[in-house]
Amino acid sequence: MSNETMALAIIFAFVIGTTIVGMIPGMNKKMSLEEWAVGGRSFGRWLNWFILAGEIYTAFAFLGGSGWAYARGGPTFYILGYGALAYVVGYYVLPAIAPIGRKHGLMTQPDLVEHMYDSKWLGILTACVGVAFLMPYLQLQLTGLGLIIETCSYGVIGRVPAMLIAFTMVAAFVYLSGLKGVASTAVIKDVVMIVAVVFFGLYLPIHFFGSVGGMFEALDAAKPGFLALPGGTKVLDVSWAMSTLVLTSLGFYMWPHFSANSFSAKSPDVLRHNAIYLPLYQICLIFPMLIGFTALLVLTPALKVPDMAFMTIVQQVFPGWALGLVGGAGALACMIPAADLILSTSMLFTRNIYVRTIGQGASHETQARLARLLVLILTAIALALAIYAPSMLVNLLLTGYSGVTQFFPMIVLGLFWKRATKIAAYCGLITGEFLVFYLVLNKLDPFAIAGLHLNAGFVALVVNFVVFVVVSLATSTPATIERKAKAIG
Amino acid sequence: MNPVKVILTLIPFVWTIGMLPFVNTVKPIVFGLPFLAFWLCCTIPISFICLSILYKMDSGKNEEE
Numbered sequence: 001m002s003n004e005t006m007a008l009a010i011i012f013a014f015v016i017g018t019t020i021v022g023m024i025p026g027m028n029k030k031m032s033l034e035e036w037a038v039g040g041r042s043f044g045r046w047l048n049w050f051i052l053a054g055e056i057y058t059a060f061a062f063l064g065g066s067g068w069a070y071a072r073g074g075p076t077f078y079i080l081g082y083g084a085l086a087y088v089v090g091y092y093v094l095p096a097i098a099p100i101g102r103k104h105g106l107m108t109q110p111d112l113v114e115h116m117y118d119s120k121w122l123g124i125l126t127a128c129v130g131v132a133f134l135m136p137y138l139q140l141q142l143t144g145l146g147l148i149i150e151t152c153s154y155g156v157i158g159r160v161p162a163m164l165i166a167f168t169m170v171a172a173f174v175y176l177s178g179l180k181g182v183a184s185t186a187v188i189k190d191v192v193m194i195v196a197v198v199f200f201g202l203y204l205p206i207h208f209f210g211s212v213g214g215m216f217e218a219l220d221a222a223k224p225g226f227l228a229l230p231g232g233t234k235v236l237d238v239s240w241a242m243s244t245l246v247l248t249s250l251g252f253y254m255w256p257h258f259s260a261n262s263f264s265a266k267s268p269d270v271l272r273h274n275a276i277y278l279p280l281y282q283i284c285l286i287f288p289m290l291i292g293f294t295a296l297l298v299l300t301p302a303l304k305v306p307d308m309a310f311m312t313i314v315q316q317v318f319p320g321w322a323l324g325l326v327g328g329a330g331a332l333a334c335m336i337p338a339a340d341l342i343l344s345t346s347m348l349f350t351r352n353i354y355v356r357t358i359g360q361g362a363s364h365e366t367q368a369r370l371a372r373l374l375v376l377i378l379t380a381i382a383l384a385l386a387i388y389a390p391s392m393l394v395n396l397l398l399t400g401y402s403g404v405t406q407f408f409p410m411i412v413l414g415l416f417w418k419r420a421t422k423i424a425a426y427c428g429l430i431t432g433e434f435l436v437f438y439l440v441l442n443k444l445d446p447f448a449i450a451g452l453h454l455n456a457g458f459v460a461l462v463v464n465f466v467v468f469v470v471v472s473l474a475t476s477t478p479a480t481i482e483r484k485a486k487a488i489g
Numbered sequence: 490m491n492p493v494k495v496i497l498t499l500i501p502f503v504w505t506i507g508m509l510p511f512v513n514t515v516k517p518i519v520f521g522l523p524f525l526a527f528w529l530c531c532t533i534p535i536s537f538i539c540l541s542i543l544y545k546m547d548s549g550k551n552e553e554e
Contacts, residue, residue: 074513077526080529084505088539092498227526228513272544275544279534
C-alpha cells in the first residue's frame with residue numbers, strides 16, 4: 001500500500017469508528033432534554049474523568065503546543081502549570097455548584113448565574129458572552145482538523161472537504177446521543193492521543209539526539225536562553241507568565257462547557273475525587289513540546305507555519321502509517337472537544353436565549369427539538385467561519401480565555417459571598433469584557449506597565465474584581481443578602 | 490477555614506506562580522528537562538499530593554457529620 005492510502009485508511013478508521021461509538025447511546029432511545037444535555041446527572045467517576053480530561057487535549061494542545069515550542073521556546077512551559085492549578089480551583093468551585101444545580105434543575109452556566117442573582121437578563125447576557133467566546137473556540141477545532149487531515153493525507157484530502165466530512169459526523173453523534181456520546185468517544189480519543197504523543201514525543205528526540213536531555217542540551221547550545229522566559233519572544237517574560245498563569249488557572253472552569261460538567265456528575269464527591277487525579281493527565285502536555293523543540297533543531301528550511309511542526313517532522317521521518325496515526329489522533333483531538341462545544345453552545349441558545357426571550361413557555365419537548373436542530377445550524381456556521389476566516393490557533397484561545405475569565409468574580413464570589421449583588425455582576429462583567437476587547441483589539445496584549453508585561457485578560461480581571469467588590473459593598477442591603485443566602489444555601 | 494487547608498491550597502500556587510522569578514533558567518538540566526520546565530512539571534505531582542490530602546481531610550469530616 002502506498003503511504004497515502006495507508007495514512008488515509010488509518011485516519012478514516014479512527015474517525016468513522018469513533019462516530020459509530022458516539023452514536024450508540026442515542027440509538028433506539030428517546031432522550032429527554034436532561035438526559036441529552038447533562039447525561040441525566042448520572043456520571044460516575046470514570047465518565048466524568050474522561051469528559052473533563054478529554055476537553056483539555058484539544059487541537060490547541062496537539063498543534064499549538066508543538067507550534068509554540070517551535071516558535072517561542074520557554075514561554076510554552078506555562079502550559080505545564082496552569083492545568084494543575086485550575087484543578088485546585090475546581091476542587092472548590094465545582095462541588096459548590098453541583099448541589100445547587102440538582103436542587104433547582106440547572107443545566108447551564110447562565111442557568112446558574114440567573115438563579116444566583118435572580119435576574120433573567122443577567123442570565124441572557126452571560127449566555128450571549130458565552131456563545132461569543134465558544135464560537136471561535138469551536139472554529140479553532142475545525143481549522144485545526146482541516147490542517148491535520150490535509151497534511152496527514154499528503155494533500156489527497158483538501159482542508160475544506162476534511163472539515164465537511166468530519167464535522168458532519170460530529171454533528172450526527174451529538175444530535176443523536178448528546179453528552180453521553182461525547183463521554184464515550186472521549187475515552188477512545190484519550191487512549192489514542194496518549195499513545196500517539198508519548199510515542200512520538202519520546203521517539204523523535206531519542207532518534208536524533210540519543211535522549212530528551214541530549215536534545216535540550218543541543219538546543220541550549222544552538223540558541224542560548226531560548227528555553228527560559230522570554231525565549232524566542234521579546235515580551236513574553238516572567239511577569240507575562242505569572243499573570244497568564246493566574247488568568248488561565250482561574251478562567252479554566254469559567255468556560256461554559258467546563259462548568260456544565262458540574263451538572264452531569266452524580267455527586268459533589270465525584271467532582272472532588274476527580275480533581276485529585278486530573279492534574280496527572282497534564283504531564284501529557286509536555287510531549288507535543290518535545291516534538292516542537294526537536295523539529296526546531298532538525299527541520300530545514302524553517303517552517304512558515306509553526307503549528308505544522310508536529311506533522312512536518314513525522315512526515316519527514318516516518319512512513320505513511322505513522323502519519324495516519326498522527327492524523328487520526330489529531331482529528332479526534334479536534335472532533336471530541338468540538339462535540340462538547342457544539343452541545344454547550346446549543347444549550348446556551350435554547351435555554352438561556354430563546355426560552356428567555358421569544359420562546360417563553362416552550363415545552364421540554366420543543367426545547368429538546370430546538371437544541372438538536374441548533375447542533376446542525378451551529379456546525380454549519382462554524383464551518384463557514386473556518387473556511388472563510390481561519391487564523392492562528394493560540395491567539396484565538398488566549399483571547400477566549402481572557403473573555404470567559406471575566407465570569408470569575410460574578411460566579412465564584414456569587415457562590416461564596418453573600419453580599420455579591422446583581423448590579424455588581426453587571427458592572428464587573430461589562431467592565432471586564434470591555435477592557436479585554438479594548439486591549440486585544442488595540443494590540444495592547446501583553447499590557448506594558450512599569451517594566452512588566454501583563455496578560456491583557458489579567459489586567460481586565462483585576463479591574464473587574466475591584467469593580468465587583470466595591471459595587472457589591474455599595475449596593476447590598478439586608479434584603480439582597482437574605483435572598484442570596486437562600487439561593488446558594 | 491482550617492489553616493492546614495489554606496496552606497495546602499496555596500502551596501501549588503506559590504510553587505508555580507510565586508517562585509517563577511527565581512526559577513527562570515535553562516541550567517541545570519534535571520531529568521532531561523530545562524530547569525524552568527522541570528519546575529513547572531513539579532506543579533503536577535505537588536497539586537496531586539495537596540489535593541489528595543485535602544480530599545482525605547474533607548471526606549473524614551463528612552463521615553463525622
